[in-house]
Amino acid sequence: MAERRVVLAGGGTAGHVNPLLALAAELRRRDPGTRLVALGTAEGLESTLVPAAGIDLVTVPRVPLPRRPSADVLRFPGRWRRAVAVAAEAIAADGGADAVVGFGGYVATPAYIAARRAGVPVVVHEQNARPGLANRLGARRAAEVGVTFPGTRLPGATVTGLPLRPAIADLVAAREDDAAAARRAGAEALGLDPSRPVLLVTGGSLGAARVNAAVAGAAAEVLATGAQVLHLTGAGKDEDTRRDLARALGAQAHPDYHVLAYLEQMQHALACADLVVGRAGAGTVCELAALGIPAVYVPLPIGNGEQRLNAAGVVEAGGGLLVADEDLTPAWVVATAVPLLADPGRLAGMGERAAGAGVRDGAARLADLVARAIGEGR
Structure with missing residues (x-):
């Protein structure tokens, strides 16, 4: 059997790159001879x-789509053709590739168009509950469409969940x-x-000023839970x-409150x-x-509201709480998060x-889905 060659298209943010890498690891696990190439930005x-x-x-x-009249409008067609x-x-x-798998973002749309012209089957994966423009376009003629959340509206979608990056997949297995x-x-x-409870506060690589200020402002009450x-x-x-x-604790640092700008090994x-x-x-x-x-969960207050939709299923199942960015204050943390942190039984449930x-x-x-698209040659 000839080696398969799969082109993976996605980049710009961790939201596109991490599932791309997770799929790549799974394809290699299944068939170490699979040849992979990724399309991304510099x-x-x-x-x-x-x-x-x-x-x-x-x-x-x-090649971003120009949003307003400018010189970029004139340059766009040439840049687009090059992409x-x-x-x-x-x-x-x-x-030639056996399949193109796109994860959205700037590089996905050129990849979808080029694959369609070459007669190569396309598989689309949409990470967010509310799909972006690239994947809305790509899904129209895709051989297979995978979505992370059941409510995502794309034609012919199959719920796959999110491909977990290898470090997290390994942690899932270790915890099991x-x-x-x-x-x-x-x-x-x-x-x-x-042996003691741990509260993890994170706003991602760029952080979240509102989250930082609200939790730090309630530090005394949080630490009082042990x-x-x-x-x-x-x-x-x-x-x-x-x-x-x-301001919350006094000038002397508290040994149980650890502040880091970033953590490379997030799995720890x-x-x-x-x-x-x-x-x-x-x-x-x-x-x-x-x-x-x-x-x-504190959804980002800008954008198209996809973060609130992302968390909706887990929150409805009772696995989390949802609070608007503007409502997250030290007082809210004291009134809502502190009692939760102090209740191991509720946390476990x-x-x-x-x-x-x-x-x-x-x-x-x-x-x-990739195997099915290749097997059916669509």
């Missing part, structure tokens, strides 16, 4: 993460095998006590958070977290649900309900 996370995973990266020009040409060349190289051992290992890696706090502020936001802490934090306060990006929601970790709403085999489900 500026996004994929420029480092994709080559680090041993996958060839072909950079496609980033499609780069994608077409990558798809046709080395005897021995949850206590996984917790100890994560806590010890971070200098935390595995919990430890691991507060990931986001790049450039740690000093503001330390100042908020100083998730291994020992009892409650998470953070945004509701699809990756965050799906990883926490797969791991059975309850959360207070929420964790079980979160796990019931989670999908742990999203990469395998999406790989099945």
Whole structure:
């Protein structure tokens, strides 16, 4: 049987890159001979993460659709043709691709168009509950469409859940095998006590100023529960958070309140977290649900409202709480999150309900769609 060649298209943000890498790992696990190439931008996370995973990266020009009259309107057609040409060349190289899998974003649409012209089957995966423009266009003629959330409106969609990045998939397996051992290992890696509750605060790599200020402002009450706090502020936001802490706790740092701008090995934090306060990006929601970790979700207040929709299923199942960004204050944290943190039984029940709403085999489900698209040759 000839080796399969699959082109993966997606980049710019972790939301596109992480599921791409997760699918790549699953395809290689099933067939180590599968040849993979990724289409991405030169500026996004994929420029480092994709080559680090041993996958060839072909950079496609980033061509945003002009939103208002400007010189970019005149330059757009030429840039667009170049982007499609780069994608077409990558798809046709080395005897041609057997399938193109797109995850949305700037590079996905040129890849979908080039694949359609070449007669190569397309598989679309949409991460968010509310699909973006690229995937709405791509799904119209795709051989297969996978979606993370059941309510996502795309034609012919199959619910696959989110392909979990390898580090999180490994943690899911470790917790299923021995949850206590996984917790100890994560806590010890971070200098935390595995026998005491851990509150994880995170707004993603860029942080969330509202989340940072609200939790730091309630630090005294949070610590009074006996919990430890691991507060990931986001790049450039740690000093503001330390100042908020100083106002809440006094000038002397508290040994149980740990402030970091960023944590590379996020799986350690998730291994020992009892409650998470953070945004509701699809990756965050799906990883926490797969791991059975309850959360207070604070949707990003800008955009098209997809973060609120992302968290809706887990919240409705009882695996988390939802609070609007404007309503998240130190007083809200004291009134709502602190009693939850102090109630291990309630946290455990929420964790079980979160796990019931989670999908742990999203990469395998999406790989099945890829195999089906190739097998049917559509």
